[in-house]
């Protein structure tokens with residue numbers, strides 16, 4: 001097959017660029033200690049149901065209008081599936097997964113994190129508006145991904 005000289009130059013440039021990108025990704029992953037976004041701590045995904053506080057997921061009051069919410073995301077539900085909060089609650093959500101990658105997203109808020117097995121993802125939010133907030137998985141996680149949802153009721 002005959003290739004024009006300009007095509008050969010562009011092919012070589014493409015291969016060199018691919019090599020550079022692979023090298024950068026490898027260096028960042030292995031040397032620079034890159035971790036998933038929003039993830040602070042690690043957890044054994046096989047022991048989520050036995051690891052406090054994820055052995056009893058739910059809402060923990062830590063102060064005046066201050067809460068910590070522990071969630072387990074698994075195929076195809078969130079535990080707890082429903083959470084009640086007083087209005088003006090400041091909440092730090094901690095979410096982990098024992099199986100596959102999920103999403104933890106509450107539309108129209110800033111809550112949107114990827115939940116990766118082996119990691120605890122966290123996000124904080126203050127609920128100033130009462131109402132029923134939909135909690136959604138926005139990472140495709142299997143055949144019933146579209147059914148994976150929950151509710152946060154602020155009253």
Ligand code: CUA
Nearest residue numbers: 137139141145
């Ligand atoms: Cu969990 Cu999609």
